[in-house]
Amino acid sequence: MDEHALDAERDAILGALRCVADGIAATFGPVCEAVLHDYRHPENSVVAVAGSVTGRAPGSAMSEIGMRVLARGDQAEDELNYVTRTRSGKLVKASTMVLRDSGGAVFGALCLNLDVGAVHEAHTLLGALAGLGTGASDAPVTTFGNDIDAVVDAVLDTHRIGRSRPWAALDRTERLDLFRGLDAHGVFAVRRAVEQVAGRLGISRASAYSYLAQARAATDPTTAGEPA
Template sequence: MSGTADAVFAAMTPLVEGIAATFGRSCEVVLHDYRDPERSVVAVAGSVTGRGVGDAMSEIGLRVLAAGPDACNEVGYLTRAQDGRMLKCTTLPLHDADGTLIGALCINVDLSAINRATGVLSDLLGLSAMAELPVPATDFSGDLDQVLDSLIERAERAHAVPAAALGRDQRLELVQSLHDSGVFALRGAPARVAKRLGISRTGLYNDLATVKKDCEQP
């Protein structure tokens, strides 16, 4: 199967530069090889998120990886970079000849210039600016530990307490969200999460068993 996957990436790599060049400097194209999640970026053109070859997948990639064979195209969704810029993104999962998920081609477009132009035109035409819709943020750091920290910090903000101080019910909610995001598909993730939550790996595995049991109940 490795040979098939290698052939897919060899065929996709030339597209990365071509797509980015077609849409200009506001566009970034990233090719991910999910066989090595911690160094999944194998080709990149453009600098919208500042990533480079050898960087890890983002939390979006984790979600796609968790979907496995059910992963499907996600076209034109909005997210925010860590610095607040609005991005329009497309994620196209890649499969080998047997249908196994092996990676993804991701297109990220920085909407900053378009938003500024829209604001100028609205002022000139006397139109009120559109209300800004809430858009989720995405950590594109290229470091899986930082991505994991971002996911946990989001839960901390939601509960207004540090992760280590969460009650069991709240901790189970956090473990459920991390499970749904695909974090536990990564090597070493349970140890990282347990340390951040201030519990033993055995305690975390017990939480995961509870989460999975709840998911299986009708």
């Protein structure tokens, strides 16, 4: 099947799933949100939203979770029943189900988000009354935004957490590790992400592209020259 026919097929799958998203959100009520993504357009991948948990609308950006799926390409798998937090602190139980065309290529996702904050609070209260520990671990924070630049910034911040030294003080291996980690999270699948990362790190765009190329290609970090 040629690419034009595949795109038509993908559009048809997304169109058919719009009513599915509406039905899921209507069934579970105001604590549920169903989000339909088209990864052919990562900067504004959201094509439909039913319900409101993460505050996004059609045309919004994908989250770090979506970029991670994008980075895995056709090897991506469903991520089901995981718990995360929004940057505002809302506790969310979520599932990300990848969409494939007839050739097996991943081109989008249907994501379900449940606001479980009230349930968690009730569980904590009942546990305290019963003299039991909550046993809950801290859920990771996920950026759900309308702007892909904010999502890229959040991923970069996550990878810089714990680093007390500026970029200039990092050795070459640490710099390549940073770019390798960002790449594994799908950051560089987004347009202008290299420029954005370069700006945040205070390096030139050419240097950023050089580090990215070396991070992708080098198996021995001593084999290539250091960019400026």
